[in-house]
Amino acid sequence: MTNYHISEKAMFQEVENESVILDLESGKYFTLDDVGTRMLQLFRNESDTHKVATMITKEYEVDSEQAHADLIGLLEKMVAHGLASKDEQ
16 A cells, blocks of 8 residues: 655645645746646545545546545655655555
8 A cells, every 4th residue: 555645845736716836945836727726635634545546536527436546646656756755555
């Protein structure tokens, strides 16, 4: 099982229907659409990716496997940019 953790250097700010993630060390920022924003909102409160995917399926017209794949994709992009980390258990 892989556990993801949002970095302390990643500042998350919601702006209307999207959000911005700012890397406090580099000054680079990334934007998320409304679905990505919702995924991160839920993930920050519940770090179990399967539970977050289940919650997403209740809010959006997407199946659980696709929601989970999209969430993992988002988290992996954040890891690649140093905005999250992961550990394998």
